[in-house]
Amino acid sequence: MDTTHLISIQQFCTHYKVSEDFINTLHEYELVEITITDNENYLQTNQLNDVEKMMRLHYDLNINIEGIDAIYNLLKQVEQLQSQIRTLKNKLNSFEEL
Incomplete structure (x- = not known):
C-alpha cells in the first residue's frame, strides 16, 4: 500500500514524545x-494539525479526552x-443582484 500520506504512529510519538496510548485513546473516541x-x-498526514492541537489541549491545558472530544465536536458544528x-450569504447576494 502507498504510505505517502501516512506517518507511522511510533515515529510520530517518538518525535513528539507522547505515548502511543494517547493516540489509541483518540482513536477510541473517533x-x-x-x-x-x-x-x-x-x-494520515492530513490529521497531523488536529492531533497537534489535541496534544496541546491535553498536555498544556490539562483537558481530558472527554473534554477534547466535546471541543472537537463543537468545532465541527x-x-x-x-x-x-x-452558502446563505451567496444565495442572498445572488438575489440582491437581480
Whole structure:
C-alpha cells in the first residue's frame, strides 16, 4: 500500500514524545483515524494539525479526552454553521443582484 500520506504512529510519538496510548485513546473516541498496513499503525498526514492541537489541549491545558472530544465536536458544528452561513450569504447576494 502507498504510505505517502501516512506517518507511522511510533515515529510520530517518538518525535513528539507522547505515548502511543494517547493516540489509541483518540482513536477510541473517533477523533483520529488509524490506518493499519503491514502490521504497522499509521496516521494520515492530513490529521497531523488536529492531533497537534489535541496534544496541546491535553498536555498544556490539562483537558481530558472527554473534554477534547466535546471541543472537537463543537468545532465541527461551528464549521458546518459557518459553511451554511456562507452558502446563505451567496444565495442572498445572488438575489440582491437581480
